[in-house]
Every structure is written in C-alpha cells, then in structure tokens.
Amino acid sequence: MKQQIEELILQALETLKAEGVLELEITPHISIERTRDAQHGDFASNLALILAKSAKVNPRELATIIIAVLPQHDAVMKVELAGPGFINFFINPNSQYQIVNRIHTQGRSFGLSKIGAGKKVQVEFVSANPTGPLHVGHGRGAAYGSAVADLLTAVGFDVHREYYVNDAGRQMDILATSIWLRYLEECGESVVFPSNAYRGDYVREIAKDIYINASNDYRRPIELVLESIPADEPQGGDKDIHIDALIDRTKTLLGTTLYRDFFQIGLNSILDDIKVDLQEFGVDYQQWFSERDLMDDGSVDKALERLRLGGHLYEQNGATWFASSKLGDEKDRVVVRENGQYTYFASDIAYHMNKLDRGFDQIIDIWGADHHGYVPRVKAAIQALGADESKLKVLLVQFAVLYRGEERVQMSTRSGEFVTLRELRNEVGKDAARFFYVMRRSEQHMDFDLKLATSKSNENPVFYVQYAYARVCSVLRQLDEKGFERSLLRGMENLNRLIEEHEISLLGTLARYPEVIERAALQYEPHQLVHYLRDLAHELHTYYNAHQFLVEDACLRDARLNLVCAVKQVLANGLELLNINAPESM
Numbered sequence: 001m002k003q004q005i006e007e008l009i010l011q012a013l014e015t016l017k018a019e020g021v022l023e024l025e026i027t028p029h030i031s032i033e034r035t036r037d038a039q040h041g042d043f044a045s046n047l048a049l050i051l052a053k054s055a056k057v058n059p060r061e062l063a064t065i066i067i068a069v070l071p072q073h074d075a076v077m078k079v080e081l082a083g084p085g086f087i088n089f090f091i092n093p094n095s096q097y098q099i100v101n102r103i104h105t106q107g108r109s110f111g112l113s114k115i116g117a118g119k120k121v122q123v124e125f126v127s128a129n130p131t132g133p134l135h136v137g138h139g140r141g142a143a144y145g146s147a148v149a150d151l152l153t154a155v156g157f158d159v160h161r162e163y164y165v166n167d168a169g170r171q172m173d174i175l176a177t178s179i180w181l182r183y184l185e186e187c188g189e190s191v192v193f194p195s196n197a198y199r200g201d202y203v204r205e206i207a208k209d210i211y212i213n214a215s216n217d218y219r220r221p222i223e224l225v226l227e228s229i230p231a232d233e234p235q236g237g238d239k240d241i242h243i244d245a246l247i248d249r250t251k252t253l254l255g256t257t258l259y260r261d262f263f264q265i266g267l268n269s270i271l272d273d274i275k276v277d278l279q280e281f282g283v284d285y286q287q288w289f290s291e292r293d294l295m296d297d298g299s300v301d302k303a304l305e306r307l308r309l310g311g312h313l314y315e316q317n318g319a320t321w322f323a324s325s326k327l328g329d330e331k332d333r334v335v336v337r338e339n340g341q342y343t344y345f346a347s348d349i350a351y352h353m354n355k356l357d358r359g360f361d362q363i364i365d366i367w368g369a370d371h372h373g374y375v376p377r378v379k380a381a382i383q384a385l386g387a388d389e390s391k392l393k394v395l396l397v398q399f400a401v402l403y404r405g406e407e408r409v410q411m412s413t414r415s416g417e418f419v420t421l422r423e424l425r426n427e428v429g430k431d432a433a434r435f436f437y438v439m440r441r442s443e444q445h446m447d448f449d450l451k452l453a454t455s456k457s458n459e460n461p462v463f464y465v466q467y468a469y470a471r472v473c474s475v476l477r478q479l480d481e482k483g484f485e486r487s488l489l490r491g492m493e494n495l496n497r498l499i500e501e502h503e504i505s506l507l508g509t510l511a512r513y514p515e516v517i518e519r520a521a522l523q524y525e526p527h528q529l530v531h532y533l534r535d536l537a538h539e540l541h542t543y544y545n546a547h548q549f550l551v552e553d554a555c556l557r558d559a560r561l562n563l564v565c566a567v568k569q570v571l572a573n574g575l576e577l578l579n580i581n582a583p584e585s586m
Contacts, residue, residue, distance in 0.1 A: 001075060001099075002515055003113075005043055005089055006030050008070050015069045022055055034515075041080065041088035048085040059085025096504070097495035099511045103566040104488070111517045111573055116157030122355055123149040125366035126278065127164040130271045131175045132200055134421040136448065137368070137399035139281070142421070143437035144397050145366045146283045147526035150577050155521045160360070161285045163278075164351060167267055168292040169344060173247045174198060175270075176263040180218065180250055181225075182207035189222040194246060195232055196239040206269045210262070218262060220253045277422055281430055282579035294350045300342055303350035303385070304335060312384040322349075327380035328389075349381045356387050364524070369396045369443060395524055397442045402450070428453040431580045435462035438526040438578065456586070458541075461534055465571065466583055468537035472568040473584040475549050475561070482550060484557065491558030498559055502543040506563060509536050513570050517577070526578065533574045540567050 009030050016022040032045050048063035055062055063085040070079060075095035080088045103110050125145025128138050146161070153159045166172070178197040182204050185191050193199065210218070229245045231237030251259050275288070294300050304320070307313050312323050313335070320336035322345070335346040355363050367374070379389040401408060402419055425433055432453040439461065440446055458464050479486060498507070513532065520528040549560045572582045 001091060001095065001511055002032050002043065004073065004075060005032050005045070008073055008076070009045060009047060009066070009087075011071050012066050012069045016065065021065060022051070034512075035088065040082060040086075042091040043089040044082070045087045045089075046085070048087060052085065063087050094496065096507045096511065097498065099507060100495055100562050100566045101492055103510065103569050104492075104562065107569060108573060108576070110569065111514045112154050112156075113514065113518055114156040115518060115522070116152060116155050118158075119156075119361045120158045120160065120359065121152055121362045121364060122160045122162060122358070122360040123152070123364045123366065124162045124164055124355075125149075126283070127166070128274070129166045129171050130267055130274060131171050131198060132270060133202055134274055134277050136402045136419050136421055136424045139421040139424060139433060140400045140437045140442075140446065141366055141368065141397045142278060142281055142283050143434045144395075144442050144526065147434075147438050147529075147578055148364070148366070148395070148521075148524050150579065151517065151521035151524075151526060151529070154577055155518050157521075160287070162287045162289055163285050165271065165288055165290050165292075166344075167271075167290055168295055168347065170244075170247075172263065172267065174243055175203075176259070176266050177243070177247050177250045178203050179206050179210070179266045180254070180262055181246075183210050183218060184220070184222060184225070186211035187216055187219040189219070191222060192232075194239070194243050195234060196243040202270070202273075206266055209269070210265055218254065218258065224253065225249055277420075281421065281425060282434065289351070289354075291347050291351070294347055294354070295342070299354060300346050300350040303353045304346060306353065306386075307335075307349070307381075307384050310384055310386070322377075322381070322384070324377050324380035324384075327383045329376040329380045333377055345377065345381075348378060349385070352378060352381060352392070353385050356382070356385060356391070361391070362393060363391055364393045364395060366395045366397060366442075369398045372396055393524075395442060398445050400437060400446045400448045402448045424448075431466070432460070432462050434578060434580055435465075435530065439530050440527055441525065442527075461530075462580065463586070464541075465533045465537040465575070466581070467586050468540045469568055469571045469575070469582045470584055470586040471540065471544060472564045472571075475544075475564060479550060479561070484550060484554075486561055487554075487558050488562065490555060491560075491562035494555040494559040495562065497556050498563060500547060502539065502546055503560075503563060506536075506539050506543060506567060509539055510566055510570055513574070529574055529577060533571060536567060536571060536574075540564065540571075 009032075013022065028047065028050060030045065030047055031050075032043050035041055035044050048066060049059045052059040052062050057065070060081060063081050067079050067081060067087060070076075075092050075098065077090045077092040080090070082088045123145060125148075126134070126138055126142050128134055134142070149159050149161050174196070175198050178194075178199070181191050181193060181197065186207055225246070229249060230241050232242040233239035254262060271288075278285075304313065307322060312327075314321050314323060318338035319334050321332045322335050323332050325332050333345050334343050335349065336342055352363070365378070375394045378394070379392060382389045382392050402424070421433075428436075428450060436448060436453055437446075452460055453462075454460075456463055458467075498504070509532075513536075516528055516532045520526055543564075547560070549557065549564060551557050551560075575582045
C-alpha cells in the first residue's frame with residue numbers, strides 16, 4: 001500500500017510540474033510513514049513541508065494543492081490535510097485483502113524495490129588478518145556484512161562485496177616466523193617458542209605439511225637462529241624486540257626467495273581455509289583485494305604523493321606524517337616510519353583511494369567495534385584525497401562472546417585458545433549461527449547462547465521462524481491427505497471471508513514487509529528483518545492454534561489457505577535474504 005501511495009503522489013507532482021505550479025529539477029524522496037493514531041489515517045506524508053521552501057508556498061497551501069490533483073484509487077478511502085502540512089491517507093478496509101493476491105503474483109520478488117537503482121555500493125567486511133582461522137567473533141561481522149549487502153541488493157543497489165586481505169606487514173612476518181620455528185621442531189630442533197608468536201594448532205599443521213613436502217630444505221641449526229637474539233619476555237626481555245629480531249634472523253638465514261616461498265605457503269594455507277569457511281557460512285565476495293598488490297603496483301606511493309601535493313604531509317624526526325588533526329582526527333599520524341617502512345595506515349589510505357577511484361557512490365566499511373578510534377583518521381584521509389567524507393560509512397560490529405557454562409572462552413589468535421567459526425557452525429548449524437548473529441543491532445554486545453541455538457523449542461528464535469514455514473507446508477500435505485481440492489481463484493474471490501482478528505492482523509503484518517526491507521536496508525539494520533520474521537511467525541502460530549484451516553466450507557478453506565501460503569512466501573523471502581534455509585518439515 002505504501003508503494004501505491006507513493007505512485008499516487010508522484011503522479012500528482014508530475015501534474016503540478018506540467019501545469020507549471022511546481023518546478024522540480026529532481027524528483028524528491030517521498031517519505032510515507034504509518035501513523036501512530038488511527039484518527040490521523042493509516043499513512044502520512046510530510047512532502048509538502050519538504051517542498052514548501054523551494055516551491056515558495058506555505059506548506060498547508062502546498063499540501064492542499066497536492067491533495068487536489070491526487071488521482072483517485074479504490075484503495076484510498078479519503079485524504080486529509082493535517083497540522084502544519086501533513087497529508088494523511090485513510091485506506092479502504094477492503095483493500096487490505098489485495099496484499100494476498102499481490103504476494104501470490106510476485107512470489108520471490110515480493111518486497112524487492114528499486115529505491116537504490118543506479119547507485120554503486122561497495123561493502124567491505126570481515127577482512128580478518130590471514131594469520132589464523134576465523135573465530136566466532138569474526139562470524140558476527142560475516143553474517144552482518146553479508147546481510148547488509150543482500151538487503152541493499154534487494155532494494156536495487158549495485159553491490160560489490162569485498163574482503164581486504166592484509167597480506168603484508170609485521171603480523172604476517174610473525175606468522176611466517178612462527179611457522180618456520182614449528183617447522184624446525186618437525187626437523188628435530190629443540191625450540192623455545194617465542195611468547196609473541198602465533199601458537200595455534202593450525203601453525204603446527206602448516207609446519208607439518210611443509211616438512212612432509214620439503215623435508216629439511218628449510219632447516220637451519222637452532223643455535224644459529226638464536227645467536228645474539230635479545231631475550232624474550234619470560235627471560236626478562238622485551239617480547240616485541242625478541243620477535244622482531246627473530247623475524248630479521250629468519251629472513252637472513254632463509255634468504256629473500258626461500259623466505260618468500262615460506263611466507264606464501266603460510267598465507268595461502270590460511271587464506272584458502274578462510275575462503276572455504278566463509279563460503280560454507282553462506283558468504284561470497286566479488287573480490288579478495290590484496291594489500292600487497294597496493295605495495296607492488298605503487299599505489300601507496302601514489303596515494304602519499306596525492307596527499308603531499310595537497311599539503312597534507314610533513315617530515316618530522318625522520319618520519320613522514322599525515323596532518324590528520326586538521327581534518328577532524330585527534331592527532332597527526334605517521335605514514336612512513338624512520339626506517340622508511342610504510343605504516344598500516346599508509347596502506348589503508350591507498351586502499352580507500354582505490355575505492356574512490358573505482359567510482360562507488362557509497363563505500364561501506366564494516367569493522368570490529370575495537371576499531372572505533374580508527375574512523376576519524378580514515379575519514380580525514382578521504383577528505384585529503386579530495387572526496388566528500390560522507391561517501392564513507394563505517395559500521396561497527398561488537399564481537400560476539402561465546403560462553404561454555406559460566407566460563408568465557410578466550411578468542412586470542414596469537415595464543416591459539418579460541419573457538420573457530422567452523423567449530424561453531426558444526427555445533428549449531430549455519431542457519432542458527434547466522435540468525436543469532438543478526439538478532440541485535442551490530443553495535444550491541446552479544447553473548448552467544450549455544451544451548452539455546454541448538455534447542456528445538458519455541459524459545460529458539462530461528463527454530464520458531466522456520467517451524468512456522470514448515471507448519472504451513474504440513475497443512476498443505478494434510479490438504480492432500482484429506483482429499484480436498486484447492487482452488488487459488490476461489491480463495492482470492494473469498495478473501496473477504498477473512499474477518500477474524502488473527503486474520504486481519506496477519507494481513508496488516510504481511511503488508512508491512514516491503515517497508516521493513518527498505519528500512520532495514522537503508523538503515524543497515526538486518527535485525528529489523530529478524531524481528532519482523534519473529535512477529536510474523538508468532539502471528540501464524542497463534543492463528544494456527546486458534547482456528548482450523550482445513551474446514552468443510554471450501555470458500556473459507558481456500559481463502560485461509562491463500563492467506564497462510566502468503567505468510568509462507570514472505571517467510572521464505574525473508575529467510576532467503578538472511579541466507580537461512582526454509583525447511584518444509586522439522
């Protein structure tokens with residue numbers, strides 16, 4: 001109904017433009033909201049208040065003019081002027097039945113819109129360092145990011161999904177050194193493992209595979225490895241100085257070519273694992289963008305040169321600084337260290353320059369909430385690169401916290417004490433994991449209840465929604481078992497027989513679905529869709545418990561079947577947008 005009202009208003013505006021009453025260079029966004037008070041109608045628009053200034057007409061007067069040229073429609077019983085210039089629409093009660101026919105006609109496309117048509121959006125999400133498997137914390141960003149991307153696609157945006165692979169820099173060197181040290185253990189060397197190295201079992205597995213394939217090709221005596229290396233933290237030294245010295249020694253002993261081969265084996269192993277993990281979790285990308293490519297093709301140099309030409313860089317104490325404090329950041333940032341190495345931020349500047357140069361209308365970065373302090377410096381970089389900072393939208397996601405009983409599970413990639421996303425998926429299933437991850441606002445704290453997620457009860461929200469779909473499927477099977485013949489046309493002709501309170505409520509909820517999709521997409525809030533599906537499932541279950549569907553009266557029976565099949569279709573559409581299955585039996 002909301003879309004029909006929008007079409008009526010657009011026709012009215014075209015009439016006023018043709019008559020010379022209004023001069024509009026672009027068609028304004030038409031805001032239509034459901035009213036909170038039935039005395040003010042069913043829907044209201046503030047369009048006259050928005051256009052009054054440009055039209056140089058009093059809002060109430062403009063609203064009166066718009067109302068006067070609104071086309072007639074059977075679904076609209078009356079239109080009234082209210083307050084300072086609101087236009088209130090009163091809907092014909094009989095029109096509520098039209099939604100059932102509309103859902104049956106549109107099927108899987110019901111709820112989709114073109115509000116974002118012609119706009120390119122890039123959504124970058126997860127982008128975890130390829131230094132270990134994805135853990136349950138990363139899973140929330142994966143589920144949220146893919147849901148946001150799919151919702152934006154559903155309302156017409158051209159969406160490009162991207163994973164930024166941090167395959168350069170110190171963390172990758174620590175990983176490569178960690179793998180090499182474990183490899184030396186496989187060769188028979190006695191290694192005291194560094195406190196700041198990566199300790200997970202996956203490091204041992206990669207090292208074992210390397211040893212099986214390369215035997216002793218990479219072996220060096222441990223005495224040579226540790227010669228003159230500063231003490232580690234447990235021995236009273238500095239763990240960062242210790243691991244950095246080991247990295248340098250590893251590169252020296254292996255040489256550039258062998259070290260690069262070793263580095264690449266570790267990277268490929270973990271990155272391939274991440275790709276498989278995400279694909280099995282229902283997350284797909286158009287591009288896996290390499291940080292190292294930015295280094296190799298000179299993009300970082302080009303980005304810094306652009307900043308330099310804009311007067312945004314300066315030299316101090318041997319380092320190169322970005323004057324980000326002049327553009328809203330709390331302080332200036334180093335982009336090139338004293339030793340001539342780029343900082344992570346320099347690569348991020350180059351990456352965002354690349355995004356801007358690719359012509360996206362909107363850039364969406366989805367980061368963990370612990371990166372909130374990073375937002376101002378990136379927005380400063382966007383400005384310094386000559387773009388409007390509003391082109392960048394940063395959405396923050398709190399990591400989910402997993403509990404086993406009362407004990408919180410640690411999720412440190414370095415220590416190796418974490419629960420992987422794969423382990424979570426194997427325990428609770430993809431559907432439950434994805435549903436639970438997007439049940440709340442992304443920035444809200446979340447405790448993941450494993451027991452609830454695996455239970456087959458009404459308290460489990462994903463089970464509750466899927467069971468509503470399966471319940472309608474069961475009714476249709478019973479229809480065949482009882483030997484009834486169903487007529488879709490007969491059901492449509494008798495929808496006015498649906499007068500029970502539960503039926504009227506279901507009709508209203510079904511009509512809200514397109515609005516929920518648009519709002520969830522434009523506000524980047526998939527939890528709105530989750531809440532809607534739970535409400536719709538609740539109404540279906542309540543209706544099922546209160547009334548017989550397969551009654552002897554064929555006209556009433558077919559009308560009710562058409563209604564519950566419309567519910568079934570909307571449940572399927574919503575679950576599909578969340579990449580969650582709609583099982584026919586449970």
